[in-house]
Amino acid sequence: MALTTIDLKPRVGSQIDTDRATLLSGSVAAKIRALLVQRGVVIVRGVEMNDAQQRAFTRTLGDLRLGTVKKEGEEGLMKVTFDKKENPAYAEFFPGTFFWHMDGTYEEIPPFATVLTPRVLSPSGGQTEFANNYAAFEDLPESEKAFLEKLQVVHTMQASQLPATPGATVEQFALWHSYPVRTHPLVWTHKSGRKSLVLSTSASHVAGMHPVESHALLQRLMSWATQPQYVYQHSWQMNDLLIWDNTGTMHRVLPYHMECGRRLHRFTLNGEEAVVGVTRQ
Numbered sequence: 001m002a003l004t005t006i007d008l009k010p011r012v013g014s015q016i017d018t019d020r021a022t023l024l025s026g027s028v029a030a031k032i033r034a035l036l037v038q039r040g041v042v043i044v045r046g047v048e049m050n051d052a053q054q055r056a057f058t059r060t061l062g063d064l065r066l067g068t069v070k071k072e073g074e075e076g077l078m079k080v081t082f083d084k085k086e087n088p089a090y091a092e093f094f095p096g097t098f099f100w101h102m103d104g105t106y107e108e109i110p111p112f113a114t115v116l117t118p119r120v121l122s123p124s125g126g127q128t129e130f131a132n133n134y135a136a137f138e139d140l141p142e143s144e145k146a147f148l149e150k151l152q153v154v155h156t157m158q159a160s161q162l163p164a165t166p167g168a169t170v171e172q173f174a175l176w177h178s179y180p181v182r183t184h185p186l187v188w189t190h191k192s193g194r195k196s197l198v199l200s201t202s203a204s205h206v207a208g209m210h211p212v213e214s215h216a217l218l219q220r221l222m223s224w225a226t227q228p229q230y231v232y233q234h235s236w237q238m239n240d241l242l243i244w245d246n247t248g249t250m251h252r253v254l255p256y257h258m259e260c261g262r263r264l265h266r267f268t269l270n271g272e273e274a275v276v277g278v279t280r281q
């Protein structure tokens with residue numbers, strides 16, 4: 001069936017007009033997957049789904065993640081909230097979400113996509129922003145692309161968490177260090193043939209590069225990739241359904257009152273390809 005699609009920004013984000021029954025039928029799943037790769041973020045407004053329906057819809061798009069380094073519980077449901085009663089295992093990691101990141105950079109195969117819907121809105125703030133790392137790479141000068149394609153970047157949980165928790169305790173450092181350290185190419189050549197920057201606050205350093213140069217390069221690329229033309233900012237309304245391609249975008253949440261009870265429910269799709277760099281003959 002034809003889907004009405006509206007571009008939200010020229011380089012990132014599309015809104016589609018459909019209904020719950022169509023989404024649950026799976027008949028538009030292939031189109032949504034294609035849109036995700038092209039546009040990074042897909043949004044449907046005014047679709048009320050309970051957790052079971054959201055889970056079923058997520059399954060139409062790929063392989064539902066039921067558990068990973070830490071078990072997500074409740075058959076794949078992750079409650080995104082600072083309320084420790086709602087999410088005791090993860091709430092302390094969520095301050096890191098105020099900084100641009102990809103999910104799961106400490107994994108060999110990062111998650112493909114995530115489906116998010118709000119259950120409790122924040123009275124102010126709390127918009128989620130998405131940056132298109134495909135477009136940001138494509139716009140770089142060719143000489144710089146060739147240089148960046150040779151680099152490998154080390155990702156750590158400490159790098160992703162310390163900016164949000166500068167007064168971290170010894171116990172917090174120990175927890176962060178319990179996560180794997182992962183090295184990925186800086187430029188991902190996807191199965192689709194498109195290339196994207198693998199950027200995230202979790203990027204600790206460029207392997208083999210002087211720390212001063214490495215820091216300058218990663219910070220400059222982060223500034224480049226998060227320019228307004230690559231970013232879509234989503235202001236949440238109840239019954240929004242938002243899906244993003246985690247492999248080709250970064251995301252972050254804008255500040256909001258951490259005691260306000262804001263809660264989003266998310267289901268995640270397992271990754272389908274490792275981060276592969278350019279193979280040169």
Ligand SMILES: [Fe+2]
Nearest residue numbers: 097102103251
């Ligand atoms: Fe995230």
